[in-house]
Amino acid sequence: MNEGVLRADTVHEAVTDDQRAAVAQFVAAVPMAAMVHSMHYEVVGANTLCEGVLGCAVDDMIGRPVADFVPLGDRASATRIAVQLEHRYPEAGPTDHGRPIGALRRVRRVDGEVVSCWMHVGISTIAGRRFIVALLDLVNPVVDDTVHWRDRAERDELTGLLRRGPLLAHVDEWIAEDLPVALAFVDVDRLKSINDAHGHPAGDAVLEAAGRRLHQWSPRGSVVGRYAGDEFVFAVTFDGSTGLDTAEVTESVRSAICGEPVPFGSNLLGVSVSVGVAVREPGEPRDRLIQRADALMYRDKASRTT
Numbered sequence: 001m002n003e004g005v006l007r008a009d010t011v012h013e014a015v016t017d018d019q020r021a022a023v024a025q026f027v028a029a030v031p032m033a034a035m036v037h038s039m040h041y042e043v044v045g046a047n048t049l050c051e052g053v054l055g056c057a058v059d060d061m062i063g064r065p066v067a068d069f070v071p072l073g074d075r076a077s078a079t080r081i082a083v084q085l086e087h088r089y090p091e092a093g094p095t096d097h098g099r100p101i102g103a104l105r106r107v108r109r110v111d112g113e114v115v116s117c118w119m120h121v122g123i124s125t126i127a128g129r130r131f132i133v134a135l136l137d138l139v140n141p142v143v144d145d146t147v148h149w150r151d152r153a154e155r156d157e158l159t160g161l162l163r164r165g166p167l168l169a170h171v172d173e174w175i176a177e178d179l180p181v182a183l184a185f186v187d188v189d190r191l192k193s194i195n196d197a198h199g200h201p202a203g204d205a206v207l208e209a210a211g212r213r214l215h216q217w218s219p220r221g222s223v224v225g226r227y228a229g230d231e232f233v234f235a236v237t238f239d240g241s242t243g244l245d246t247a248e249v250t251e252s253v254r255s256a257i258c259g260e261p262v263p264f265g266s267n268l269l270g271v272s273v274s275v276g277v278a279v280r281e282p283g284e285p286r287d288r289l290i291q292r293a294d295a296l297m298y299r300d301k302a303s304r305t306t
Contacts, residue, residue, distance in 0.1 A: 019044070020044055023131065024045050027046060030047060032135055034050060036134075038131060039130055042066075043063065043066060044131060046058050053109075055109040055111055055113075060110075066078075070106075072166065072169050073166065082132055100122030103118075103119060103121075104117075105119040107136065121133070156226040167223050170223045171235050174237050175285070175286055180238050181289065182237075182238060182277060182280070183233065183235045183278055184249065184278075184293060185232075186257070186297070187273060188271070188273055189274055191230045194206055202269060205262055205263075207230060210271060211226060214234060216256070219236060222235060223235050246278070249277045250276075253275050254273055258270075258273060274301035276296030277293065277296065
């Protein structure tokens with residue numbers, strides 16, 4: 001298991017039905033949101049109170065990697081806690097219960113929202129097997145606001161989209177798993193002309209609208225970020241057996257962003273974008289994929305301005 005990944009490891013001995021039933025009975029008796037996962041980061045059980053925290057039905061949690069519920073930037077530290085517990089309490093016994101580690105942590109709901117909670121993470125033996133047990137308690141809005149600095153650091157102030165680094169970290173993870181990846185460069189055309197004619201606040205309004213519309217259009221599980229200046233990047237994994245129509249994606253993105261003008265004061269500002277969509281080739285590194293998408297975006301721009 002690669003530390004920092006928090007991915008379910010199917011090589012190890014599977015959790016038995018009896019153990020899953022014992023875990024279900026265990027979490028049902030806990031009077032707060034509780035999740036149990038194996039020492040190899042597969043969710044084995046959770047209670048209904050956990051559904052309210054993570055926005056996910058219990059049946060949909062079970063069998064998933066814990067990483068699905070941990071923000072990307074927090075996965076290394078979450079792994080360290082699990083490893084620390086395992087090293088602190090290496091022996092398993094019939095009543096083995098390691099003292100939990102309590103901390104203010106962030107979790108990612110299935111809708112992508114990141115929330116903060118007081119989390120107590122411990123180790124317990126249930127039905128003869130050691131598990132990691134996490135108890136989650138949502139913090140109040142005042143405390144929650146004090147820990148949003150990491151989320152703000154990952155987000156572009158104008159659009160609220162991911163910054164380049166966190167966005168590319170998602171792409172890197174997909175590539176590390178050798179998943180099919182499509183990446184699109186989206187460039188807002190003639191932004192300088194808008195700034196010159198109406199002022200920089202008008203250009204900001206166009207960028208904010210373009211980013212918001214791209215995010216609203218993007219399918220679940222994709223990532224959208226502001227790459228630099230007037231450039232956005234959209235990336236998604238897909239079913240490699242069915243492929244992906246890059247021309248269709250290009251026109252769909254353009255339609256979503258440019259379908260309506262952007263209101264600014266008494267003006268309606270037209271929006272135009274250039275789009276380049278590249279599908280990762282076998283073994284292709286991330287930088288090469290980005291270069292190809294960028295080149296396709298410039299080709300699209302040239303074809304519409306000549």
